[in-house]
Amino acid sequence: MNENNVTCKEVMSHICDSLGEELDSPKCVAIKNHLDECPDCRQYFNSVEKTIEFYKLYNLEFNPDAHNRLMNILGLED
Amino acid sequence: MNEEEIIESAKTGDRKAMALLVKSYEKTIYNFAFKICRNPERAENIMQETFLSMVKSLNQFDGKSKLSTWLYRIVANHCLMEVRKNKHQFVSTDDNEDGFYENNFASDWNLEPQNILENNELKKILDDAITKLSPDYRIVFLLRDVQGLSTEETGEITELSVPAVKSRLHRARAFLRKELNEAFKR
């Protein structure tokens, strides 16, 4: 589990720091390799990604009434 | 007309231009406000306050940042003012970090995110988890990860340095993941 000299805890912490950022430093390459070989960390990585995805997709419908109330308040109604 | 030209027209009092600006951002602002406060009525209220501020002070908008960045900052300020009154209710994200990285992956993460809107139980889990997170962390997570802004823009809106944004983001992600993981175990 540790042949790249990164611990799982380090990997998990790094995932949290750099998700969505460039992953090309030597440290990141070591982490990518670790992810390929460690199911625990891979699952952790996936669950962090999924957490973000859940909050992205959880939206409310913006209904026309709310739009009309807004335009009225702003004095911009047609 | 590009956005810059629409903004210039709106500044001179062109109502159609102002209405156009409102229309391009109302959905985004409404949902961002909802994601912070988790309440549809308050989200509508915050959205209205935000656009009232925009109409009133668009003249002060200097175009150095994006209009969206400027609007996000107004929303963030409204929300933070409101939520900080109840600050004691939030868990501290600063204590023992080891708790975030528990090695328990027994939970069911096989839920498909696409189905979120049909799953009221999941929606409640998501609401509960994020409302436990202190608003200062919540806003960083929402701007950077959910709205997809850069770390720099997030820092500009929240008046935090880039390392401070990263550190809050890191804690917020770990905290939310842990909360969901525990909820999925139940």
Ligand SMILES: [Zn+2]
């Ligand atoms: Zn590992």
